[in-house]
Amino acid sequence: EIVLTQSPATLSLSPGERATLSCRASQSVNNYLAWYQQKPGQAPRLLIDDASNRATGIPARFSGSGSGTDFTLTISSLEPEDFAVYYCQQRSNWRTFGQGTKVEIK
């Protein structure tokens, strides 16, 4: 099973700041990686797939990069609605999720 490790566990930032979230895979997943956003009491929402493709309707402030084992989700300037938990997920070998990074208001 491919293990995805996300860091940091919690990111404390202010609105307008840049957020950089990391996801590391235990073995190469090529670029078969997605990012999801989940707010309390809601289902996850697909943000990015294939490492860098924004899903339909996702604002341009969200961007993804990386390949192989190291991936990054960047939120260029945090809006109030962006404070949430973010998960990475791979589809290279079965489907597994990272444990999540919580982006909280500082």
Add this chain to the structure above:
Amino acid sequence: EVQVVESGGGLVQPGGSLRLSCAASGFTFTNYWMTWIRQAPGKGLEFLANINQDGSVKNYADSVKGRFTISRDNAKNSLYLQMNSLRAEDMAVYYCATDVRGGYFEYWGQGTLVTVSS
């Protein structure tokens, strides 16, 4: 408008059974693989099972293989999860989602809570 609505969750005793349903609308259900994913309280996401468009291919996570069965009824635009031999660790919110582009989850329902307790 795309809608995915799960139902059937509730309280069940350890060793009991439950059948979850997922009603889909607003998209061509027969074009999509479908998936069940769960989230234990305060925890992360776990992929459980998926099924192809005509129901001929089904895949399961080891944690539920032999206990859970995924199925679909394309005439009713519905997905199901039959859960048997339930354990305390199966307690979670269960989500239905479309499985797209080889394994990403695009449309999600709001989830249904399964509580396993005596």
